[in-house]
Amino acid sequence: GAVVSQHPSWVICKSGTSVKIECRSLDFQATTMFWYRQFPKQSLMLMATSNEGSKATYEQGVEKDKFLINHASLTLSTLTVTSAHPEDSSFYICSARDRALFAYEQYFGPGTRLTVT
Amino acid sequence: DAKTTQPPSMDCAEGRAANLPCNHSTISGNEYVYWYRQIHSQGPQYIIHGLKNNETNEMASLIITEDRKSSTLILPHATLRDTAVYYCIVRERGSGTNAGKSTFGDGTTLTVKP
Numbered sequence: 532g533a534v535v536s537q538h539p540s541w542v543i544c545k546s547g548t549s550v551k552i553e554c555r556s557l558d559f560q561a562t563t564m565f566w567y568r569q570f571p572k573q574s575l576m577l578m579a580t581s582n583e584g585s586k587a588t589y590e591q592g593v594e595k596d597k598f599l600i601n602h603a604s605l606t607l608s609t610l611t612v613t614s615a616h617p618e619d620s621s622f623y624i625c626s627a628r629d630r631a632l633f634a635y636e637q638y639f640g641p642g643t644r645l646t647v648t
Numbered sequence: 649d650a651k652t653t654q655p656p657s658m659d660c661a662e663g664r665a666a667n668l669p670c671n672h673s674t675i676s677g678n679e680y681v682y683w684y685r686q687i688h689s690q691g692p693q694y695i696i697h698g699l700k701n702n703e704t705n706e707m708a709s710l711i712i713t714e715d716r717k718s719s720t721l722i723l724p725h726a727t728l729r730d731t732a733v734y735y736c737i738v739r740e741r742g743s744g745t746n747a748g749k750s751t752f753g754d755g756t757t758l759t760v761k762p
Contacts, residue, residue, distance in 0.1 A: 535691075565749060574735070575692070575752040624691050626750070636741075637750060639684070639691040 533559045535627045537640040544615055544647055551611045552643045554625030560605040561627035565637070566598075569622040581608045605630075615647040652736045654756045660730075662762050666723040670736030673717040680741050681712060682750070683721045685732040685758075692735065695721065726760045733757050 534557040544550050554564055562583045567575040579600055580588045587600035599611040608627075612619055624642040653671045660666040672681065680699050684692040696703055696710045698719075703710045709722040723730055735755040 537691075567752075574754050575686075575750075577749070577751060580749060622689070626692075636694075638694070641691045642689070644689070 533557075533627075533629055533636070533638045535625065535638045535640040537623075537625060537643050539643060540641065541644040542646070544645070546616055546647055547614055549611055549613045550615055550645060551609055552623055552625075552645070554608045554610070554627065554640055556606045556627040556629075556638070559627070559629045559638075561608075562605060562630045563628040564602060564608040565626045565628075566600060566608075566610050567624040567626070569624060569642075575624060578610075612645065615645070617647045620645055620647045651751075652738060652753045654734070654736055654753060656754060657757045657759070659759050659761055660723075660726045662728060662760055663725055666721075666726040666730065666758055666760070668721040668723075668734050668736075668756050668758065669718065670721070671718045672736070672738045675716050675738050678740055679738045681710065681716075681719050682737045682739060683708070683710065683734065684737065684750075685730075685734045686755070687732045695734075726758075728760050728762065731758060731760045 536555045538553045564581040566578045568578050569575045577590050578593045581600045581602040583602045583605050589595045597613055602608040622642050622644050626637050626639045629636050680697050682697040683695040686692045696708050698710045698712050712719045733755040735752050737750045739750050
């Protein structure tokens with residue numbers, strides 16, 4: 532089956548620094564990737580939709596200047612949390628949509644645990 | 649995406665069938681029903697999906713009512729490893745702008761007990 536990886540799986544950073552999280556589709560091409568955030572004991576919340584070669588579409592209430600998304604290739608999207616603060620500590624999950632003809636299924640990554648101290 | 653409602657929690661005895669309901673009364677004709685589960689601190693795992701016919705795979709069965717306003721996920725012989733949060737999602741499939749875009753509700757926390 533299709534595999535989506537995330538790197539790193541966990542990261543601790545100091546307040547005010549920036550952190551980059553990678554999302555890769557390992558055995559398929561993904562024109563679209565989605566970024567979610569999940570706080571403890573809560574459901575996944577969609578942050579943005581990342582399209583290869585174009586600007587990301589952010590959900591209402593998500594600061595695009597704080598959560599920078601780059602989807603430079605068909606297998607890689609990155610989420611950069613800029614000037615991180617403790618309230619940004621969360622579990623970040625990406626998913627990728629297989630663009631294969633008539634497929635268009637969505638596969639989730641294992642998540643990245645971000646802790647801002 | 650259509651909103652789904654699920655009971656917040658359910659218990660099931662190990663070895664018995666777990667039946668998880670989901671209401672999606674505003675589902676549109678081009679939306680599929682998907683089920684995922686999430687074990688603590690992991691990404692969601694795909695279980696099964698369907699449009700209007702009942703579906704079965706090695707993990708589970710999906711029963712969709714004729715009017716498509718609700719569905720039930722059945723784990724035929726639950727094990728302790730099936731303890732997880734189960735999410736029912738409805739979304740478009742295909743090449744449309746919203747295809748693949750999943751909106752998660754609160755899900756059902758299934759606890760399988762020995």
